[in-house]
Amino acid sequence: MERPELEEKVRKVLAENLGRDFEEVTLEARLEEDLDADSLDLVEAVLALEEELGVKIPEEEMESIKTVREAVDLVSAKIEGGE
Amino acid sequence: MTGRGVRAGSSRQTEEASVRRSERTPRRERVVALVTGASRGIGRATAVALAGDGFAVACNYRGDDAGAKETVRGVEDAGGVAAAFRADIADENQVQEMLREIKEWSGAPLVLVNNAGVLRDGLTVKYPLHEFERVLRTNLSGAFLCARETLPAMLKARWGRVVNVSSAAGIRGNAGQAAYSASKAGVIGLTQSLAKEYGSRGITANAVCPGFVETTMTEDFIDKHRDRLIEQIPAGRIGAPEEVAGVIRFLTSEEASYVNGAVIAVDGGTTA
Numbered sequence: 001m002e003r004p005e006l007e008e009k010v011r012k013v014l015a016e017n018l019g020r021d022f023e024e025v026t027l028e029a030r031l032e033e034d035l036d037a038d039s040l041d042l043v044e045a046v047l048a049l050e051e052e053l054g055v056k057i058p059e060e061e062m063e064s065i066k067t068v069r070e071a072v073d074l075v076s077a078k079i080e081g082g083e
Numbered sequence: 084m085t086g087r088g089v090r091a092g093s094s095r096q097t098e099e100a101s102v103r104r105s106e107r108t109p110r111r112e113r114v115v116a117l118v119t120g121a122s123r124g125i126g127r128a129t130a131v132a133l134a135g136d137g138f139a140v141a142c143n144y145r146g147d148d149a150g151a152k153e154t155v156r157g158v159e160d161a162g163g164v165a166a167a168f169r170a171d172i173a174d175e176n177q178v179q180e181m182l183r184e185i186k187e188w189s190g191a192p193l194v195l196v197n198n199a200g201v202l203r204d205g206l207t208v209k210y211p212l213h214e215f216e217r218v219l220r221t222n223l224s225g226a227f228l229c230a231r232e233t234l235p236a237m238l239k240a241r242w243g244r245v246v247n248v249s250s251a252a253g254i255r256g257n258a259g260q261a262a263y264s265a266s267k268a269g270v271i272g273l274t275q276s277l278a279k280e281y282g283s284r285g286i287t288a289n290a291v292c293p294g295f296v297e298t299t300m301t302e303d304f305i306d307k308h309r310d311r312l313i314e315q316i317p318a319g320r321i322g323a324p325e326e327v328a329g330v331i332r333f334l335t336s337e338e339a340s341y342v343n344g345a346v347i348a349v350d351g352g353t354t355a
Contacts, residue, residue, distance in 0.1 A: 040280065047235050 010072045017045040027069040113139040117192040120199030122150030124298030128328035134163025141185045142167045172225035191236030194335050197226035198248040204259045215262045222266035243286035244335040247274045251294040251350045278344030287343040289334045294350025296322040318351030
């Protein structure tokens, strides 16, 4: 999957799961501070990303995601790594 | 009855999620309920009760093929839907494999009854560590594993029910039951934490604490001490599995939607 396509997909999944408009979920947006996500919201978003994109994101790595861009980076690395 | 809870979700997300699901697969008529340890006793009675409420019941068992088949037959004879799934809930891989099979059979469970348990009595000073750990592994870790593996689907549906079968021995200690009692007290802690973690998502987690109930797990003990036991029970008798199953059935229903994190003794008054 090309980067722009992946970015759009991750932003879409996050927007749906966090109850936000797609435009609000910019790459720079911080999940907790800007998008009001609490820990359960994040877990749900990660579950949705896993399902949509067929990747597995372990708990330790999940905690390192602070921004939308970091979520895209992590998912991208997982897809390339064939995980 | 079944499915109503799933459709009742009011958030936009829920509606969108259910539309997406129904585009992929035909709407499932029955919500799936997983009952662990369903080859006998309280598990079997619970499978029959939940099937009576319209759930498709996945009957987990570890070794007793014949017992599991009898449970399924009991459900079917009453006009319900059930199937048996073999797995040792103390084993992570087996739990995951079982859930894959259940999903294929009729969808991911939105109701989980953690009933499977083992019992080995003995005084602490002579009790082997490996036995202590085995009891905890099945009764507590097994309940945790089944919850962990079923919660994602409940979160997605914005509806779910977890009922953990603890014990009167989880509320009060019992001489000779340090392992069992510790595991069942742990189940209460697990239940109440789940209640707080997922209460905002339409998912409830409650514990029932049976006292002495006539099942194969307890029959030797009950037979040996019947008179002395009955003296401690205000009801003046041993309970029947159906009397526990009725409470579990209530907790999985829409009527119990505001009951969350509750610890309900079903013991004829023993722990009162």
